[in-house]
Amino acid sequence: MTASAQASAEPILLVRGLYKHFGGIKATNGVDLAVGRQEIAGLIGPNGCGKSTLFSLVSGTVAPDKGEIRFDGRAIAGMSAHRIARLGLARTFQIPALFDNMSVTENLLAAAAEGHWPGAQERAAATLALLELGHVADNRASDLSGGQQKLLEFGRAVMRQASLILLDEVTAGVHPNIRKIILEAIASLRERGVSFLVIEHDMEMVRSVCDRIIVMDSGRVVTSGAFEDIVRNSEVMQTYLGRPQ
Numbered sequence: 222m223t224a225s226a227q228a229s230a231e232p233i234l235l236v237r238g239l240y241k242h243f244g245g246i247k248a249t250n251g252v253d254l255a256v257g258r259q260e261i262a263g264l265i266g267p268n269g270c271g272k273s274t275l276f277s278l279v280s281g282t283v284a285p286d287k288g289e290i291r292f293d294g295r296a297i298a299g300m301s302a303h304r305i306a307r308l309g310l311a312r313t314f315q316i317p318a319l320f321d322n323m324s325v326t327e328n329l330l331a332a333a334a335e336g337h338w339p340g341a342q343e344r345a346a347a348t349l350a351l352l353e354l355g356h357v358a359d360n361r362a363s364d365l366s367g368g369q370q371k372l373l374e375f376g377r378a379v380m381r382q383a384s385l386i387l388l389d390e391v392t393a394g395v396h397p398n399i400r401k402i403i404l405e406a407i408a409s410l411r412e413r414g415v416s417f418l419v420i421e422h423d424m425e426m427v428r429s430v431c432d433r434i435i436v437m438d439s440g441r442v443v444t445s446g447a448f449e450d451i452v453r454n455s456e457v458m459q460t461y462l463g464r465p466q
């Protein structure tokens with residue numbers, strides 16, 4: 222098998238034995254998981270089980286203590302966030318990381334400038350249309366509603382032309398109309414070849430959009446499977462729902 226054929230046969234994301242401890246806190250304690258090409262995988266688990274830390278390790282904002290991360294066939298563990306983003310991996314934050322004093326369009330263009338610039342103006346127009354943000358294109362990011370800011374945060378990930386997008390609670394607390402726009406955009410981007418790993422507490426969102434659910438607890442993946450199988454597994458539901466969220 223050629224190197225490129227081997228790379229395309231690999232999952233888009235492969236994580237093996239990933240450890241990150243903060244002093245005595247074992248934030249990730251041997252995470253193993255994979256996300257397939259064009260898959261939408263949901264990541265669930267109780268507060269503090271290590272989901273956001275896993276995102277930080279994969280996107281390069283935090284360096285792992287130990288373990289392997291392969292993105293699109295390449296070893297990326299410990300690589301800088303900037304390089305990983307340029308390879309085509311984008312991530313959103315629970316609290317949108319926007320340029321408050323810039324317009325919606327400028328925020329989208331800035332995301333392209335950090336990565337792939339050619340065609341940025343056209344992509345910004347397409348992203349405004351995809352996320353139904355055209356009517357606020359010239360508004361400052363700080364003047365948007367909380368839900369619109371989440372849409373824009375998502376739009377900045379879309380502008381990077383990523384092949385894998387990590388979404389951190391992108392629909393939490395947003396109006397149902399905005400939630401619908403986000404869910405439709407995820408489905409449409411997947412049709413165009415994008416894969417997703419989605420941290421979500423909203424089980425309805427998980428059920429409606431995810432192909433497969435990965436369950437974390439205490440810094441590790443405890444199981445993964447179809448939504449119905451996970452919900453039927455009372456032990457997992459006890460782990461997930463039996464603790465304060």
Ligand SMILES: Nc1ncnc2c1ncn2[C@@H]1O[C@H](COP(=O)(O)OP(=O)(O)OP(=O)(O)O)[C@@H](O)[C@H]1O
Binds near residue numbers: 246269270271274
């Ligand atoms: N920079 C850090 N320094 C010290 N401890 C940290 C740091 N980042 C995360 N932790 C700790 O690591 C553990 C895992 O946190 P993390 O945010 O990854 O969990 P989570 O599953 O994303 O939680 P939530 O669902 O509440 O967002 C927690 O105990 C958290 O307090």
